[in-house]
Amino acid sequence: MDIKAYISSGIIESYVLGLASEEEVSILNCIRKNNIEVEQAIAEAEIALEALADSQAMEMPMQLKQNIWDKLNTENLIPNQDIESTKYREVPSDDINEQISIERNKAIVPFKSYRWAIAASLLLAISVGANIFMYQRNGDTQSQLDQQVSLLHKQQSKLAVLQDKWNLVQNPAIKTIPLKGVDNKPDYRALVFWDQASKAVYLSIEHMPVAPKGKQYQLWAMVDGKPVNAGVFPLDANEDIASKMLDIPTAQAFAITLEDEGGKDAPTLSALCVMGSI
Amino acid sequence: MSPLHNLSEETLILLLKKKNQQAFSYLYDHYASALFGVICRIVDSSEHAEEVIQDVFVKIWRHIDLFDIEKGRLYTWMINIARNTALDHRKSKAIINEKKNQPLSNIVNREEEQDQSQNEQHTKADFIGFKNILDNLKPEWRILIEMAYYEGYTQQEIAEQLAVPLGTVKTRTRAAFLQLQQLLKEYR
Numbered sequence: 001m002d003i004k005a006y007i008s009s010g011i012i013e014s015y016v017l018g019l020a021s022e023e024e025v026s027i028l029n030c031i032r033k034n035n036i037e038v039e040q041a042i043a044e045a046e047i048a049l050e051a052l053a054d055s056q057a058m059e060m061p062m063q064l065k066q067n068i069w070d071k072l073n074t075e076n077l078i079p080n081q082d083i084e085s086t087k088y089r090e091v092p093s094d095d096i097n098e099q100i101s102i103e104r105n106k107a108i109v110p111f112k113s114y115r116w117a118i119a120a121s122l123l124l125a126i127s128v129g130a131n132i133f134m135y136q137r138n139g140d141t142q143s144q145l146d147q148q149v150s151l152l153h154k155q156q157s158k159l160a161v162l163q164d165k166w167n168l169v170q171n172p173a174i175k176t177i178p179l180k181g182v183d184n185k186p187d188y189r190a191l192v193f194w195d196q197a198s199k200a201v202y203l204s205i206e207h208m209p210v211a212p213k214g215k216q217y218q219l220w221a222m223v224d225g226k227p228v229n230a231g232v233f234p235l236d237a238n239e240d241i242a243s244k245m246l247d248i249p250t251a252q253a254f255a256i257t258l259e260d261e262g263g264k265d266a267p268t269l270s271a272l273c274v275m276g277s278i
Numbered sequence: 279m280s281p282l283h284n285l286s287e288e289t290l291i292l293l294l295k296k297k298n299q300q301a302f303s304y305l306y307d308h309y310a311s312a313l314f315g316v317i318c319r320i321v322d323s324s325e326h327a328e329e330v331i332q333d334v335f336v337k338i339w340r341h342i343d344l345f346d347i348e349k350g351r352l353y354t355w356m357i358n359i360a361r362n363t364a365l366d367h368r369k370s371k372a373i374i375n376e377k378k379n380q381p382l383s384n385i386v387n388r389e390e391e392q393d394q395s396q397n398e399q400h401t402k403a404d405f406i407g408f409k410n411i412l413d414n415l416k417p418e419w420r421i422l423i424e425m426a427y428y429e430g431y432t433q434q435e436i437a438e439q440l441a442v443p444l445g446t447v448k449t450r451t452r453a454a455f456l457q458l459q460q461l462l463k464e465y466r
Contacts (some may be wrong), residue, residue, distance in 0.1 A: 010448035012452075018361070019447075050357065057312040115347075
């Protein structure tokens with residue numbers, strides 16, 4: 001329950017004015033036991049009405065004090081020791097102060113500590129409850145946070161990969177060579193980024209199935225009609241990555257074959273997947 | 279005056295439970311006029327108010343053992359006794375006299391009523407004129423507090439009389455309280 005909303009609904013003021021329905025009162029009594037904010041709001045509203053009563057006090061008619069004391073007497077509401085004189089009397093202050101201090105010693109102290117004990121156990125109960133609640137909530141929040149963090153990491157690494165690729169494309173020294181699927185694999189596509197200055201070669205598999213188990217894609221540079229090994233595409237690479245291959249000083253075309261894991265010295269022409277000339 | 283000064287609520291309750299005469303004196307000196315003020319706003323006449331305040335003290339005296347400091351404030355408890363006794367008294371008198379219920383118009387047109395009731399003895403107009411902090415409240419809020427607190431209307435009745443939804447009664451009650459608390463702060 002949203003306690004702030006509950007307090008600002010006006011239910012507490014309705015309650016202290018005697019307006020709340022029975023049902024509302026029983027709900028309120030239940031909440032105030034466990035919620036110090038509500039308890040405090042009730043006390044504040046009550047204090048306001050007390051202050052209102054103070055501000056609207058009316059002078060009492062004379063004699064009423066004696067009349068009331070007499071009335072208490074006639075209704076037998078005064079214990080014997082005080083009846084000795086039915087006339088209203090003022091007891092010297094020493095007496096009463098002594099009496100108060102005696103009362104304090106024998107009654108208030110245990111009463112007080114009892115009160116503290118209740119307050120303490122109530123606080124303990126609230127605290128234990130709150131702890132369990134917070135602990136559970138904390139667990140939930142933590143696992144949510146973990147999920148978000150791992151998602152964020154995934155996104156970040158993906159972004160980094162794309163950024164690397166973007167940098168390649170942006171670089172004026174880089175030549176981008178699209179490799180297209182051969183006759184029986186028309187939808188295969190890959191890109192070779194070839195740095196004309198450093199001679200570095202990067203391969204990005206754009207649209208090709210993941211290499212089957214035990215197999216690996218291998219890049220070849222066609223140099224003067226002869227295939228030169230340009231390296232294998234890493235097995236664990238992210239599918240979007242532009243992987244750095246072997247440097248190739250000159251070439252007229254690039255091609256990819258699907259070879260046994262580790263690659264071969266010469267390409268298996270029947271396993272040719274894509275190729276593109278410069 | 280009582281020889282007792284500044285008793286803590288706890289001590290006062292303890293002495294009241296022992297039916298101590300000084301405690302009665304202290305109670306009377308410190309709270310009677312405020313309780314009387316509440317009663318005067320509810321009952322018809324000062325005569326009735328005097329009857330009621332006596333009943334209230336007897337009730338407090340008789341039921342002090344039922345008062346539980348854990349569950350509330352002594353002053354509030356006494357104010358509620360005064361208020362309920364006065365409301366009951368008014369209801370019983372209203373039945374006896376079969377008089378028409380006209381409290382609403384009383385509130386709405388206090389001044390008018392004051393003129394009208396000049397020849398009616400022992401009406402609430404007796405008390406009009408004493409300082410009323412509620413007069414400084416926004417009228418639509420004041421009427422709500424007066425109806426609820428001094429007239430004993432139920433929430434439902436107030437909503438019907440003022441032709442506003444029940445929820446509005448609650449939110450206005452809160453607004454009224456917030457302003458009242460402000461006014462009381464300035465008053466002190």
